[in-house]
Amino acid sequence: MATLGHYLLVSGLLFTIGFAGVLLRRNIIIIFMSLELMLNAANLSLVAFSRFRLTAEGLPNYNAQVFVFFIITVAAAEVAIGLAIIVALYRARQTTNVEDITALKF
Amino acid sequence: MPALLFWIFAAAMLVFGAAVIINRNPVASALSLVISFLGLAALFMSLDAYFIGIIQVLVYGGAVMVLFLFIIMLLDLRAEKARRINMVAFAGGIAVALALFVQIYLVVSQLRGANATAPALADPAADDVRGVGLLLFESYNLPFQIIAVLVLVVTIGVIVLSKRELR
Incomplete structure (x- = not known):
């Protein structure tokens, strides 16, 4: 049977993949997808804790699932606004490569 | 499962x-x-x-x-x-990501109850939509409404950002 540790390690591995994507890729859309991976890795550990630490009545702790619901809503809002910013950026600069966007570089 | x-x-x-x-x-x-x-x-x-x-x-x-x-x-x-890959940056990125995973692994391995399998539910047919919904509209009513405002702001923001000129 899968234990709590297995779920947390899978979640940690998914978070690491997303983190590596943010560090290594230069395409701003791929970086954005990696951010989504990291958000979802956090969701997986929240739901795992909700199932493995039952409440006194023997039900999953639904507080964590409400939290995940909020995270999914905010992540969807973030995707909408982030992609709109990327389109505006592409119109101004004709690139999605972060190395070509240096206007704020010190 | x-x-x-x-x-x-x-x-x-x-x-x-x-x-x-x-x-x-x-x-x-x-x-x-x-x-x-x-x-x-x-x-x-x-x-x-x-x-x-x-x-x-x-x-x-x-x-x-x-x-x-x-x-x-x-x-x-x-x-x-x-593209020509910047090897130093590439190796550094891999190293930082691996260090993060090693830390996660160490924390999880020391966690109490990490080896526990899922405890049995009191009611195997527990209605999780009901549980989440009751909490959402009772305890978390204010955050829920704030999220609704956030979604409205995002809708307006996306329309403003998508206009031809941003002046």
Whole structure:
């Protein structure tokens, strides 16, 4: 049977993949997808804790699932606004490569 | 859920998650992202969180994937040309990511109850939509309404950002 540790390690591995994507890729859309991976890795550990630490009545702790619901809503809002910013950026600069966007570089 | 299914879905999620950052073609990355999220939704359901699993499929498999594909095709992004990789930055990125995973592994291995299997539910047919809904509209009513305002602000913000001139 899968234990709590297995779920947390899978979640940690998914978070690491997303983190590596943010560090290594230069395409701003791929970086954005990696951010989504990291958000979802956090969701997986929240739901795992909700199932493995039952409440006194023997039900999953639904507080964590409400939290995940909020995270999914905010992540969807973030995707909408982030992609709109990327389109505006592409119109101004004709690139999605972060190395070509240096206007704020010190 | 049998252990075999857990490993199948976890492996699918991780392999396609890795494919997101390995693929050079953004469309392939977006499709890998969706399969990765479907595997994640199956893991949610293995944890008896059916509501969250279905929300995951609807929001990520439906809305977010369409948005990503729409933007990739609108911008007409092609597969990236193989650039000269900055080896120092590449090795540094891998090292930092590995260090993060080692830390996560150490923390999880020292966690009390990390070896516990899922305790049996008092009521195997517990209605998680009811549980989540009651909490959402009773204890978390104010955050719920704030989220609603946030979504409204995002709707307006996207329209403003998409206008021709940003002046």
